[in-house]
């Protein structure tokens with residue numbers, strides 16, 4: 001009954017030009033199907049906002065990213081999960097960026113080397129001796145990392161610049177000739193050189209970042225004279241890697257020295273990371289014409305998210321812009337300053353000045369890169385330092401940052417030993433400066449609407465272990481490296 005009524009109604013409207021989407025607010029013909037859907041006032045409002053913001057629902061927009069099934073991405077996966085890339089053979093990239101943990105580690109602040117149990121992930125991961133974390137920031141998700149166009153890291157210290165990619169290895173934002181083919185590769189060259197993340201203190205102790213990378217390549221390939229017996233891998237293990245590199249790079253006769261290099265290691269890592277494309281969320285379907293793809297509260301939330309201030313919205317999209325939900329700019333949104341702080345001359349200070357550490361421009365103090373919000377339901381804790389452990393708390397923060405920062409309660413942290421002793425003085429310093437976002441009065445309903453909207457940005461694959469299993473190497477011993485350095489994580 002009902003459907004024939006809709007068809008009839010539309011047939012009538014078609015005669016009056018309902019093909020033209022702007023001519024009628026109640027019926028819309030999706031680009032990709034023939035079903036006609038009745039749409040509400042709310043849909044019409046949202047359709048107008050979607051057009052005004054130039055959204056397509058698809059952040060890829062024609063960009064081709066690697067397939068996880070490709071040989072190079074497969075090699076990258078092995079490397080990403082291998083503890084052989086850390087000084088003490090105890091940490092893999094996946095330790096802090098595990099697909100089953102939203103491409104992160106579920107910790108406020110990451111724990112790399114010297115964990116009490118190196119293979120244990122999640123918020124029970126502790127440092128030996130119960131020490132405070134040395135890493136001052138939250139691990140961002142590697143999901144969709146291939147979509148960043150300008151900056152890597154919370155402070156953008158790896159960046160696309162005229163003539164190439166700049167990194168912390170070069171001065172004055174010059175292009176780094178060793179950066180590699182893309183931002184993700186350029187980034188992958190740094191965790192292995194960080195003492196707290198992967199390097200430790202005994203591997204290549206007097207070396208530079210570059211010598212550390214080269215030594216790791218030599219260790220993996222079993223060549224050169226620089227690797228101590230303690231640091232070395234077994235012959236079976238280096239043979240395994242040579243074979244894997246020869247296959248992936250399709251160079252069956254290449255010598256190990258030319259094949260297992262830091263550039264080829266990081267190119268493969270980047271291929272794997274860039275294959276983690278998770279953009280099939282309900283919001284995309286909605287933008288592309290399926291009006292039933294998201295709930296009414298989510299639609300209300302979307303209106304609040306995209307609408308300007310003064311017009312009844314919160315203008316979240318002024319920063320979380322476009323289909324990737326970020327403008328890749330740096331903003332001070334007054335995230336509560338917990339954690340050990342970064343690069344302070346006075347270790348007692350425990351402040352993280354964010355973008356200022358890169359530019360030394362005073363207005364950049366406390367600014368951090370606008371995160372993408374795709375899959376945000378699975379990427380907690382939230383904020384550059386994981387200050388918030390629930391999504392609704394960080395949404396409340398974004399609605400009224402000054403008040404939320406004043407009221408911040410470190411009791412919500414689920415991880416042991418996060419430094420908060422300097423929270424009050426550091427908060428005073430931060431709140432005494434400029435901010436890039438003014439607080440607004442908001443209702444409890446609006447928080448719930450915004451939450452419902454954010455939930456539509458999650459690709460169902462990232463919540464399903466069976467779907468994610470393509471990005472996780474098999475734990476079957478027969479398919480692993482001979483020394484058992486593959487991280488087979490435990491989450492309890």
Ligand code: HEC
Nearest residue numbers: 092093096110111112137138139140152153154188191197
């Ligand atoms: C000890 C935990 C840890 C390990 C191990 C680790 N990372 Fe990270 N990763 C982090 C943290 C923390 C950040 C953010 C640092 C910052 O912004 O200053 C980060 C940032 C990143 C980013 C930037 C994402 C973005 O949105 O800008 C990528 C990509 C990444 N890591 C990949 C890797 C790769 C590849 C490896 C292995 C070579 C690795 N990570 C090892 C914790 C870790």
Ligand code: HEC
Nearest residue numbers: 314316319331335368369370371382383384398399436437
């Ligand atoms: C002025 C720019 C700006 C506006 C406006 C803005 N945000 Fe943000 N948002 C940011 C920045 C920058 C961060 C990261 C801050 C940090 O980590 O220190 C962030 C972080 C977040 C996070 C945490 C994401 C994560 O992965 O940690 C969420 C969720 C979020 N914003 C939602 C919203 C919502 C909802 C609104 C509107 C009510 C909004 N934001 C308005 C810039 C903005």
